[in-house]
């Protein structure tokens with residue numbers, strides 16, 4: 001019921017179609033039981049007239065009734081499936097739409113951390129599971145339960161003594177079944193499903209890493225996480241199977257032992273003076289009828305596992321839809337300029353408990369260019385990612401032009417900022433569409449931006465020029481090329497704030513020089529924040545902030561920081577040494 005209630009939350013008016021399908025399932029179950037009653041009647045008629053079979057005219061009539069009930073039952077079942085499929089498709093589609101809609105509202109940081117593949121897999125596979133559940137498993141479940149209940153009622157109507165005999169093993173089978181549906185087993189099933197998902201994610205990671213494994217001649221054990229995920233799966237799969245073993249054995253034994261109880265009761269009745277010939281029609285009926293119960297009960301057992309799987313699928317969808325979305329106001333407050341201010345900002349990544357930024361205060365003036373430098377893992381990228389609200393600050397606030405970024409609409413905030421990151425994504429669209437991205441620019445503007453971002457060679461490489469579609473056969477862009485394309489996109493967007501995180505990391509030396517020139521040009525009169533490991537690229541910026549262990553430990557111009565003799569000065573001399581060493585080595589050779 002809980003599963004159905006959750007599914008109905010996505011159903012809208014289609015829930016009535018689901019209910020209609022369940023009603024048809026119920027009717028079809030009753031209709032499909034009727035032929036057995038007719039067969040019982042046939043047996044009775046034949047035994048009544050025995051050995052004058054010519055008097056058994058009613059038997060044929062009951063035969064026809066049996067056929068009519070069977071056909072009607074099948075037709076109603078088909079109608080049930082028709083309704084269930086229509087509603088299942090709609091509900092699964094609503095789940096997909098609602099989940100995707102929610103994903104769009106989630107922090108961008110969450111999306112890049114989880115990865116689009118994983119999110120797509122959860123939504124797609126879970127929606128498909130609920131579709132199968134609603135289209136087939138639920139109507140079948142209603143049919144099976146109706147069959148069992150109606151059959152049990154029939155058992156008592158025709159001969160209560162045989163009824164009791166058949167019911168004892170059934171009751172014992174149900175007792176065992178209830179043990180397989182308890183909270184404990186639900187937890188085990190969830191652990192099992194989680195370990196399965198974990199193993200499948202790690203397998204993807206392993207396949208991605210095969211080149212590294214081969215290059216460094218490692219074994220599978222170097223992928224410890226994959227190995228652990230397999231072990232984990234083994235542990236939960238065995239644990240789950242172990243918990244199921246006794247109740248499953250009991251269930252199978254009792255559900256298939258109805259005959260034994262019937263024969264036993266027949267013997268007891270005869271020994272107690274009942275007339276054999278008067279018992280035979282009922283006994284035959286029970287012999288024919290009770291296997292339906294065994295089969296239906298067996299199927300209910302497996303169907304209840306389907307319900308658990310559907311519940312699990314919904315829980316997985318909820319792990320996305322219950323995530324707190326980024327809240328934007330309806331209207332923005334008016335910003336005064338493009339100053340960026342951090343007020344006592346601290347930050348801890350969601351689902352972690354280690355604070356990675358501690359009480360940061362910054363005031364970056366409109367139109368200036370600043371750089372964040374520091375050791376790897378110090379928190380530079382995190383700092384930058386808080387400005388466009390990839391994540392929200394845990395403490396403090398960030399302002400643009402005197403307005404808290406949380407008081408700006410999504411469009412307003414995004415309109416103000418362009419980014420070029422180390423790992424950028426291009427869409428599977430044409431080069432033109434990838435740069436235009438809905439901005440109000442024409443082909444000439446796009447070509448101009450591509451030229452400024454040093455992309456002429458990329459366009460020249462493809463015979464279809466700007467119309468070349470990325471991702472189609474033979475169209476592949478390297479990391480450096482992708483980075484240049486993203487720079488062109490930022491040039492086209494021409495937003496007043498520019499965030500560059502290792503924007504030239506993949507560029508070769510020729511391109512880097514030219515890209516730096518383009519960035520210099522683009523950053524004119526803009527508030528620009530750069531993250532760079534190659535310190536030579538930031539010596540001329542207005543202010544350098546040295547980030548270490550989540551704090552700003554130094555700030556000033558290049559000259560001031562060198563004179564300071566602090567961490568920056570140390571980083572600079574190490575950087576110079578590495579450059580000189582490379583040049584020296586090159587000269588030597």
Ligand SMILES: Nc1ncnc2c1ncn2[C@@H]1O[C@H](COP(=O)(O)OP(=O)(O)OP(=O)(O)O)[C@@H](O)[C@H]1O
Pocket residue numbers: 113349352356374375376377378379380381382383
């Ligand atoms: N998505 C995330 N979830 C949890 N912790 C994260 C996440 N991203 C980064 N961190 C942690 O935050 C800290 C700062 O990372 P960040 O990427 O901001 O450093 P960085 O100075 O930019 O490093 P680099 O120069 O290597 O890019 C690190 O300890 C890192 O492990």
